[in-house]
Structure formats: structure tokens, C-alpha cells
Amino acid sequence: MSITTETTYSVAGKQLKLTTAADIEPYVSELSSKLGITKIDFSGNTIGIEASKRLGEAIAQHKDSLIEINFSDLYTGRLNTEIPQSLNYLLPALLECPKLTTVNLSDNAFGLQTIDPIEDYLSKAVSVEHLILSNNGMGPFAGARIGKSLYKLSKAKKVSGYNSLKTFVCGRNRLENGSINYLAIGLRSHKDLATVRLYQNGIRPAGAEKLITLGLVRNKQLQVLDLQDNTLTTRAASALAKALPEWSNLLELNLNDCLLKPKGCLVLTSALSDAQASKTLSILKLQYNELEPDSLKKLAQAAETSLLNLKSLELNGNRFDGELEDLEAIVSAIAKNASGEVDELDDLDSDEEEVSDEEDNEDTFDDIDANLSDLEADLASASSSDVDELTEKLGSTHIQS
Numbered sequence: 001m002s003i004t005t006e007t008t009y010s011v012a013g014k015q016l017k018l019t020t021a022a023d024i025e026p027y028v029s030e031l032s033s034k035l036g037i038t039k040i041d042f043s044g045n046t047i048g049i050e051a052s053k054r055l056g057e058a059i060a061q062h063k064d065s066l067i068e069i070n071f072s073d074l075y076t077g078r079l080n081t082e083i084p085q086s087l088n089y090l091l092p093a094l095l096e097c098p099k100l101t102t103v104n105l106s107d108n109a110f111g112l113q114t115i116d117p118i119e120d121y122l123s124k125a126v127s128v129e130h131l132i133l134s135n136n137g138m139g140p141f142a143g144a145r146i147g148k149s150l151y152k153l154s155k156a157k158k159v160s161g162y163n164s165l166k167t168f169v170c171g172r173n174r175l176e177n178g179s180i181n182y183l184a185i186g187l188r189s190h191k192d193l194a195t196v197r198l199y200q201n202g203i204r205p206a207g208a209e210k211l212i213t214l215g216l217v218r219n220k221q222l223q224v225l226d227l228q229d230n231t232l233t234t235r236a237a238s239a240l241a242k243a244l245p246e247w248s249n250l251l252e253l254n255l256n257d258c259l260l261k262p263k264g265c266l267v268l269t270s271a272l273s274d275a276q277a278s279k280t281l282s283i284l285k286l287q288y289n290e291l292e293p294d295s296l297k298k299l300a301q302a303a304e305t306s307l308l309n310l311k312s313l314e315l316n317g318n319r320f321d322g323e324l325e326d327l328e329a330i331v332s333a334i335a336k337n338a339s340g341e342v343d344e345l346d347d348l349d350s351d352e353e354e355v356s357d358e359e360d361n362e363d364t365f366d367d368i369d370a371n372l373s374d375l376e377a378d379l380a381s382a383s384s385s386d387v388d389e390l391t392e393k394l395g396s397t398h399i400q401s
Contacts, residue, residue, distance in 0.1 A: 001099075003038045003067055012070065013044035017077075024051040028058035037062040041070040043104070046077055052086035056093035068102040069094060072132070075108050084114045091121040100125075104132040106169075111137040119145045123152035123383070126160050130167035134197075138170075140178025143201075146170070147179060150186030151376065152383040164192035171199040171226075177207030177365035184215025185376050193219045197226035199254070206363045208236035214372050217243045226254040228285070235363070237264030241271035244278065252283040256314060260289040265318075269298035275306040282309050287343070288317035293324065300326035303333035310334055314343040 001007070009031050018024040024047070031037065040059065047055065059066065071090065075083050094100055103125070110118060115138075122131070138146065150165070157164060168187065175183065175198065187193060196216065203211070208230060216222065225247070232240070237260045244250070260268060265286070272278045284307070296315075303310060313334060320327070331342050 001036065001038055001065060001067070007036055007038040007065075008041065009034060009037050009039070010041035011045060012041045016045040018045060018051040018055075019048035021050045021054045023048075024054050028054055031058050032061055034062075036065045038065055039068040039070070040066065042074060043070045043072040043107075045074060047074055047086060048078065049082055049085045049089070052089040056089040059090075059093040060096060063093075063097045064099070066097045066100050068104075069100060070104045071108070072104045073107040080109070080111070080113050083108070083110065084117050087114065087117040087121075091117055095121065095124055098127055100127050102130040102132075103128050106132050106134040106136065109137050110142070112139055112142045115142045115145050118142075119149045122146065122149035124156060125153060126157050126162040128153075129163055129165060131165060132167070132169040133173070134169055135172040138173040138175060138179075140174065140176040143170075143173060143175035143179030144182040147182030147184070147186035148379060151182070151189050151379050154186070154189035155380070155383060165190040166192055167195040168193060169195070169197040171197055171201065173201055175201040175203060177204050177368075180207040180211050180215075180365070181367055181370050181372060181375060182379075184211050185372055185379065187211075188215045188218040189376075190219070192221050194221050194249075195224040196222065197224070197254075198230070199226050199228040201230055203227075203230040204363050204365070205231060205233045205235040206365055206368055208232050209239045210368070212236065212239045212243050217246050220246060221249060222247045223249050224252040224254075225250065226252070227258060228254045229257040232258040232260055232264065233363075234261050234264035234267065237261070238267050241267045244271050245274065245276050248276070248280065250278075250281055252285075253281060254283070254285040255289065256285045256287040258289055260286070260291070262290050262292045262295070262319070265289055265291040265295040266298065269295040269302065273298055273302040273306055278302060278306045278310075280309060281307060283312045284310060285312075285314040286318070287314045291315065291318035291320070293320045293326070296320050296324060296326045296330075300329040300333075303330045307333075309337065311337045312341055312343075316343050316345055 011027055016023075016027075018027075031040070040062070042055070075086070078086070094103065105118075133146070150168070153165065168190075180203070187196065196219070208227065216225070232255070269291075272281075272284075311334065313330065327342075327345075334342060
């Protein structure tokens with residue numbers, strides 16, 4: 001069964017204020033009257049505790065057909081005491097849906113005060129393959145708990161025979177370096193993870209380096225990596241360059257606004273000239289990274305020899321003359337690919353003063369030296385009873401194909 005207009009129930013963007021059971025009754029009655037619903041979309045409305053209980057009951061009626069849930073922007077104007085109580089009705093209902101693969105909980109002010117029901121749900125959501133959690137006000141402590149729950153989820157999936165997580169989107173959540181240890185453990189435990197978007201999280205070079213070298217490098221099926229608007233500098237750029245050959249299926253790399261610095265750009269573009277590291281890449285975003293002519297030359301060489309599938313390249317806001325011969329060579333090479341394009345270079349920085357990388361060596365965070373294998377072993381021990389309980393429950397559930 002697939003998602004179609006006919007099998008979708010949506011009240012998205014209606015700005016409904018659904019506080020009581022009576023408020024939501026017309027909509028759940030309509031939902032309940034339909035058969036074979038595969039997608040439910042309540043995004044862009046605001047829901048209270050009583051209404052959540054009623055919606056959870058209605059979801060249960062479609063548990064055997066439901067594939068996708070969109071609960072983004074669902075709590076505008078709600079108290080932080082209301083949100084966890086609402087989630088305690090909605091999330092358990094989702095756990096009863098054995099075919100539910102896509103869940104969007106973005107644009108909800110969860111934060112640390114709401115992490116308990118989120119963490120509990122994520123550790124048990126074995127059917128989910130695509131998880132979207134952006135702009136939730138997590139912070140590093142909640143982010144670390146998300147990482148722990150992802151690890152527990154991977155173990156539960158393995159035991160119960162469900163597919164690995166394939167998409168993890170967690171942007172604009174202030175994850176910072178404090179979440180990195182457990183986030184790396186959680187992400188690397190999902191062997192088929194293909195899309196990781198961690199944009200605008202305030203991650204610093206030491207954290208980005210550890211995330212890449214001890215986490216993402218193990219995700220061999222990675223196709224999309226989006227680290228936009230985190231700070232990598234030369235330190236993490238070098239780690240990324242070394243990791244590129246491990247991602248033989250990489251299609252998109254978004255490093256816009258990552259402050260790679262001149263040396264980091266050169267290391268990365270040199271790595272991209274290796275055919276094994278870049279043969280599948282079709283989208284490359286390098287805006288505002290202090291990229292200079294030497295790196296542009298490397299890109300020009302790569303465009304002719306290894307970046308043969310590149311269709312989109314973003315270079316705005318860097319340090320070179322837009323009329324350089326190397327840039328023309330890049331444009332020409334990419335134009336050979338179907339619909340290939342380079343972004344309009346309307347904001348180039350001609351200031352080529354040398355920028356120090358000294359802060360790379362100074363950047364650190366609490367527990368930077370923590371051994372991830374030890375942390376993972378502790379997690380495995382703590383989560384074994386939870387997995388056993390979930391496996392027993394799933395064993396008594398018949399899943400229709």
C-alpha cells in the first residue's frame with residue numbers, strides 16, 4: 001500500500017485550536033469514517049491534552065495501514081506542562097502502528113522538559129525508518145538522550161527484524177558538542193542510514209571531528225550529509241576528507257557556512273579529486289568557507305576527472321575572483337552534466353589575509369576524551385531489559401504484509 005491523495009487525511013495548516021475532545025471530534029469522526037488511511041497530517045495546528053487522547057484513539061483505528069505521520073508545529077501556544085501529557089497519548093498510539101515508517105515531529109518546542117516521552121518512544125519505534133526532528137529546542141543534554149535512544153532503537157530493530165533507520169534529520173536544535181558522544185554512538189549503530197541532516201546546531205570543530213571519525217564514518221550507505229552552519233575549520237575538514245572514501249554512495253554534501261578555512265578547503269578539495277571519494281557526488285555546497293584560488297584549482301581538476309556526476313555546485317561567499325579561468329573550467333565541466341549549474345557568484349570576498357587555525361587546537365568540550373566503546377557497552381547493558389520487553393511484546397503481535 002502506498003500514500004496517495006485518497007489515502008491521506010490532512011488538516012495541515014488550518015491553525016485549528018484543538019483543546020478538548022469536543023474540539024477535535026469533527027475531525028476524528030471524519031478520520032474514523034475512512035478506510036485504509038496511510039498518512040495522517042495534523043501539522044500547523046495546536047492540540048491540547050484531551051484532544052490528544054481522542055486523536056490517539058482515532059489513530060488506533062488505522063494502525064494496520066498507517067505509513068506516515070506529520071505532527072510538526074502542533075503545540076503553538078501550549079504550556080510546557082501540556083506537551084509531555086499530550087505526547088503520552090499520541091506516541092504510544094504510534095507504537096501500535098507496525099507499518100509506520102515516517103514520523104515528523106519538527107517545529108515543536110520540546111526541549112529538555114519534554115524529552116522523557118520522546119526518548120521512550122524513539123527507543124521503541126522499531127518500524128520507523130525516516131525520523132524528522134528539526135527546530136525542537138533540544139539543547140545538548142536532550143540531544144545526548146536522543147543519541148542514546150537511537151542506539152537502543154538499533155538494538156530493538158535488530159532483534160525484532162525491522163529495517164535500520166534510513167533518514168535522520170535533526171537541524172536547528174542547539175545540539176552543540178555536548179551531544180556528540182552519544183549522537184555518534186546512536187547514528188553509527190544504524191548500518192543502513194542514508195540521510196543525515198544536522199544543520200544549524202552550533203557544533204564546534206572538536207565535536208564535528210569526533211562525530212565524523214568515530215560515528216558517521218561507519219555509516220557506509222550514507223548518501224546525504226548536511227552539516228550546514230556548524231563550525232568545522234581545518235580540524236574537522238581534514239577528518240571529513242579522510243572519511244569521504246568510506247561513503248561510496250554519497251550524492252549530496254552540504255558544507256555551506258561551515259568555516260572550513262583556506263587550509264580545510266584545500267584538504268577537502270584535494271580529497272574530492274580522488275575518483276573513489278567523489279564519483280557519485282551530484283550536489284556539493286561550499287558557500288562561505290574562505291575557499292581560495294588554490295582550492296578552486298583543485299575543484300577544476302576534480303570537475304574534469306572525478307566529479308563527473310556533479311550537477312550542482314555552490315561557491316558563493318568565498319575568496320576568489322569570479323572571472324578566474326579555473327571557475328570557467330568548472331562551469332564548463334558541470335554544464336556537460338544534465339541540468340548542471342554553479343550558483344551565481346554575487347558575494348565573493350577578495351580579502352585574502354591569512355586566517356589562523358590556532359583555535360582548532362584550543363577547541364574542546366567536556367568528555368571529549370570519553371571512550372565511545374565504553375559508553376556503548378554501558379548503554380548496551382542498560383538497554384538489554386528494555387529490548388527483551390519490547391521483543392516479547394512484538395512476538396505477540398501479528399504484522400500483516
